[in-house]
Amino acid sequence: MALNLADGNDNPSLAGGSVTLNDRFTIDLDGALPTYDVAPSVAYSATMMSDRSRPLMALVCDPQQPLRADKVMTLRAIETRTLLKPHDWGVIDWLIENRRCPAVIVDRPAGGRVMPSLDTRSQPMHEDVVSRMLIRPAAELLELLDNNNLTHRAIRPDNLFYVDSEQSRIALGDCISAPPAVAQPVVFETIESGMALPGGRGDGSSLNDLYSLGVTILTLLIGHVPLAGMSDDEVIIEKLTHGSYNGLVGRERLSLTMMEVLRGLLNDDPKERWTVSDLMYWSDGRRQNPKPAAIPRKANRPFVFDGNECQTTRDLANAFASNWDAAVGPIKDGSLNVWLRRGFSDEELIESVNDAMTDPMSIERSDDWLVSRVCIALDPQAPIRYRDLRATVEGLGLLIGGYIDDEDMRDLFAKTLREQIPAFWQKNQRRLTEAQEKLLGDYDRARSYVDRIGLGLGLERVAYDLNPNLPCKAPIFENDYVVEVSDYLPALENIAISTGDLKGLVDRNGAAFLASKMARQVTPDLRDLDNQVDPHVSLIASVKILATIQDRVAKREFVDLCAAISSLLEPSIERFHSRTVRKRVREGLKKATRGGRLSRLVGVVSDPRDLVADTKAFQQAIAAYARSVMEDQRLEYEKTHRDYFARERGAQMSSTVSGFITCVATVLIFVAMMFF
Amino acid sequence: MSDDPGNVTKGRAVIAWVVAPVVAIAFFPTILLLVIGMAPSIVAYIIDKRPRKVTARSIGYLNFAGALPYALQLWTGQNTISGVMALVLEPAALMIMYGAAAVGWTLNFIMAPIMSAYLAVQHESKSRSIGSRQEKLVKEWGSEVKGQAAVPAAPQKPVEQGMAEENKTFKGEPGTAEDPAEEEEAT
Numbered sequence: 001m002a003l004n005l006a007d008g009n010d011n012p013s014l015a016g017g018s019v020t021l022n023d024r025f026t027i028d029l030d031g032a033l034p035t036y037d038v039a040p041s042v043a044y045s046a047t048m049m050s051d052r053s054r055p056l057m058a059l060v061c062d063p064q065q066p067l068r069a070d071k072v073m074t075l076r077a078i079e080t081r082t083l084l085k086p087h088d089w090g091v092i093d094w095l096i097e098n099r100r101c102p103a104v105i106v107d108r109p110a111g112g113r114v115m116p117s118l119d120t121r122s123q124p125m126h127e128d129v130v131s132r133m134l135i136r137p138a139a140e141l142l143e144l145l146d147n148n149n150l151t152h153r154a155i156r157p158d159n160l161f162y163v164d165s166e167q168s169r170i171a172l173g174d175c176i177s178a179p180p181a182v183a184q185p186v187v188f189e190t191i192e193s194g195m196a197l198p199g200g201r202g203d204g205s206s207l208n209d210l211y212s213l214g215v216t217i218l219t220l221l222i223g224h225v226p227l228a229g230m231s232d233d234e235v236i237i238e239k240l241t242h243g244s245y246n247g248l249v250g251r252e253r254l255s256l257t258m259m260e261v262l263r264g265l266l267n268d269d270p271k272e273r274w275t276v277s278d279l280m281y282w283s284d285g286r287r288q289n290p291k292p293a294a295i296p297r298k299a300n301r302p303f304v305f306d307g308n309e310c311q312t313t314r315d316l317a318n319a320f321a322s323n324w325d326a327a328v329g330p331i332k333d334g335s336l337n338v339w340l341r342r343g344f345s346d347e348e349l350i351e352s353v354n355d356a357m358t359d360p361m362s363i364e365r366s367d368d369w370l371v372s373r374v375c376i377a378l379d380p381q382a383p384i385r386y387r388d389l390r391a392t393v394e395g396l397g398l399l400i401g402g403y404i405d406d407e408d409m410r411d412l413f414a415k416t417l418r419e420q421i422p423a424f425w426q427k428n429q430r431r432l433t434e435a436q437e438k439l440l441g442d443y444d445r446a447r448s449y450v451d452r453i454g455l456g457l458g459l460e461r462v463a464y465d466l467n468p469n470l471p472c473k474a475p476i477f478e479n480d481y482v483v484e485v486s487d488y489l490p491a492l493e494n495i496a497i498s499t500g501d502l503k504g505l506v507d508r509n510g511a512a513f514l515a516s517k518m519a520r521q522v523t524p525d526l527r528d529l530d531n532q533v534d535p536h537v538s539l540i541a542s543v544k545i546l547a548t549i550q551d552r553v554a555k556r557e558f559v560d561l562c563a564a565i566s567s568l569l570e571p572s573i574e575r576f577h578s579r580t581v582r583k584r585v586r587e588g589l590k591k592a593t594r595g596g597r598l599s600r601l602v603g604v605v606s607d608p609r610d611l612v613a614d615t616k617a618f619q620q621a622i623a624a625y626a627r628s629v630m631e632d633q634r635l636e637y638e639k640t641h642r643d644y645f646a647r648e649r650g651a652q653m654s655s656t657v658s659g660f661i662t663c664v665a666t667v668l669i670f671v672a673m674m675f676f
Numbered sequence: 677m678s679d680d681p682g683n684v685t686k687g688r689a690v691i692a693w694v695v696a697p698v699v700a701i702a703f704f705p706t707i708l709l710l711v712i713g714m715a716p717s718i719v720a721y722i723i724d725k726r727p728r729k730v731t732a733r734s735i736g737y738l739n740f741a742g743a744l745p746y747a748l749q750l751w752t753g754q755n756t757i758s759g760v761m762a763l764v765l766e767p768a769a770l771m772i773m774y775g776a777a778a779v780g781w782t783l784n785f786i787m788a789p790i791m792s793a794y795l796a797v798q799h800e801s802k803s804r805s806i807g808s809r810q811e812k813l814v815k816e817w818g819s820e821v822k823g824q825a826a827v828p829a830a831p832q833k834p835v836e837q838g839m840a841e842e843n844k845t846f847k848g849e850p851g852t853a854e855d856p857a858e859e860e861e862a863t
Contacts, residue, residue, distance in 0.1 A: 577817050622823045625813045629822075632806045639799050646792030651730040653791060654783040658737035665741040673748050 111162025
């Protein structure tokens with residue numbers, strides 16, 4: 001559920017009042033600032049408690065999307081005035097939608113947006129103004145970000161703000177409140193990033209930011225977004241056909257100086273695209289002559305696919321990806337091979353495509369596997385594509401994080417990893433960055449989890465492993481935002497306080513989330529959590545996991561949570577057979593609840609010695625009862641046949657008495673005979 | 677081998693058949709006196725169908741006590757057949773010997789109702805004790821403690837004295853009449 005921007009801004013009076021963030025900032029719920037909204041986040045007035053004069057705003061983020069929380073600390077430490085710096089972030093009670101949402105506190109610019117909307121035309125800015133107010137400061141900022149291994153990934157005209165009311169300085173807007181480049185229109189992204197789904201673009205590198213900066217500069221210079229009115233696919237095709245620079249600049253009138261910087265920034269070849277230092281050189285007045293974008297090799301005659309003529313392998317790969325099912329035919333019937341041989345005398349390309357069509361394992365592969373690999377072979381720069389899944393290598397992990405609830409995308413992602421598409425993509429690259437190599441290693445490791453069905457494994461585990469910022473998607477937290485293990489127990493406590501009871505503690509998503517963050521500590525209990533036979537074992541395992549979190553991370557008491565869990569554990573007391581022990585355990589639970597320590601709850605209800613002793617005693621009690629039943633039966637029998645038993649025992653008794661009397665009489669007789 | 681039980685039985689049988697006639701011949705007057713004086717015991721032994729012959733024993737013990745003074749008198753006096761005849765023809769002697777046997781019979785008859793009354797009291801006490809134990813167990817462990825014991829026991833078939841000889845009934849049935857007593861002693 002995305003934030004309801006309209007409701008959030010149009011009806012702020014629904015809630016009113018204020019909320020605090022991390023006990024340092026106050027967010028005014030009546031102070032909506034629609035002027036500063038950065039999709040998908042909404043802006044509200046905020047004040048720092050220690051310095052109320054400082055102009056700040058809170059960007060309340062979409063709780064369904066992971067914000068780039070891990071970048072906040074680094075960004076805060078950067079000394080710059082060209083960025084609306086984040087000061088802090090946290091989760092707040094968002095009364096307007098009756099849930100909890102993440103919010104980022106950022107500087108509030110005094111001026112408005114540089115370009116209010118991407119859909120409207122505005123007055124073109126003078127190139128001197130653009131150069132002075134945007135290019136030079138942005139170059140300095142991007143250098144700082146690059147030095148800190150950060151990217152902005154949200155550079156576009158409607159995310160630029162005038163810092164002061166005099167509109168003498170421009171600052172780049174927020175880049176934290178949403179996944180990287182998720183809100184970027186395709187035109188502001190490189191061809192490769194634009195081909196990917198918004199959630200699968202990834203952090204990229206400074207080259208992505210420089211490209212976005214180039215398009216932003218062009219937009220400000222001409223007063224409107226280039227290629228406006230075209231669909232995303234048309235924008236991609238236009239860029240592929242003419243190159244980004246030619247496609248975007250078109251017939252616009254620009255000075256040579258600006259053409260130079262745009263040609264450098266909009267170069268489609270990442271190796272030839274201007275770097276931050278190139279831009280710094282340029283802004284220092286040292287003019288350069290950027291290399292024109294390399295013209296992609298065209299075949300002697302086009303390949304006609306689905307009614308369209310494709311001249312280059314990139315065009316064809318894009319066409320295949322756009323019409324996936326139809327792509328199988330030309331690949332399998334050999335027409336692609338013939339076209340490549342006749343159109344390009346490039347043995348390396350032909351070998352790469354043949355490699356894509358051959359499985360070294362000689363396993364019968366799906367058509368999707370074939371098309372995906374052929375697309376990579378034809379256009380190695382393009383993102384990984386597998387039917388509807390399209391993501392850059394940097395964005396593949398983010399994609400599954402965003403689509404973890406989408407069954408189709410889960411299936412495609414699983415197939416992508418299972419069929420080792422990222423490894424084939426890697427094989428087709430001439431050069432990889434360190435970040436890409438690390439990610440490819442992560443994907444290879446994640447492959448081992450994909451098909452495992454145990455709790456704490458599977459696609460959920462992969463999603464959390466690959467997305468440290470992904471909030472826990474457990475249904476129990478649908479109204480909360482839990483992104484750190486330390487937030488897990490407070491979130492449960494909030495639910496316990498508000499609803500009085502808990503439906504569950506650790507479900508499949510929760511298990512994967514916790515296993516991803518603290519695998520070593522929780523793995524043994526995850527096995528018990530997966531116990532389908534005895535629900536008590538599963539429940540106690542989940543409480544044990546929570547106790548581990550409390551002992552290792554939270555380190556405070558949770559009385560209300562303990563009370564709710566105590567209610568959940570009530571049926572587990574029935575595991576003890578002895579009523580005395582049950583009573584003792586109940587009293588122990590009450591006592592442990594007051595203490596707020598989950599480990600004590602576990603200790604009380606699941607002491608192995610008590611359980612063993614109880615079981616043993618119960619077995620003995622069953623045996624004793626069985627004996628008593630047998631005794632009772634025998635007694636009843638004796639009662640029924642009492643006359644018989646009386647006769648028998650009477651006879652025995654009389655025999656005994658007779659014997660005794662005889663003995664006495666015999667002695668007396670002998671005595672009498674001796675003395676008389 | 678002499679340790680073989682079959683050989684031992686055979687050996688005893690040989691001794692019995694050899695020694696018994698010798699003894700009978702040697703102590704013939706005494707044997708004759710006891711046969712005549714303990715005739716009620718011999719009859720009781722014959723008609724008592726119990727394996728351990730407890731009725732015959734109770735009669736026999738007292739009958740023997742009644743005959744013993746006359747046997748001693750025989751040994752100390754005229755230990756001949758005529759001596760025996762003199763004793764048995766004396767009414768008082770026979771009356772004492774047979775009277776002692778009658779006391780045995782009487783004892784046997786009066787002991788049954790006494791034992792019946794005793795068993796009634798004992799059964800009530802035991803029943804209360806068992807009920808109390810079961811109640812305590814159920815209170816502590818719940819009805820689960822009944823386990824399979826909760827399944828009703830197989831119907832009991834009435835057993836009469838005659839079945840005792842078949843020796844095929846379960847423990848505690850009248851057929852093994854001595855077992856409950858033994859267990860009771862044990863308890």
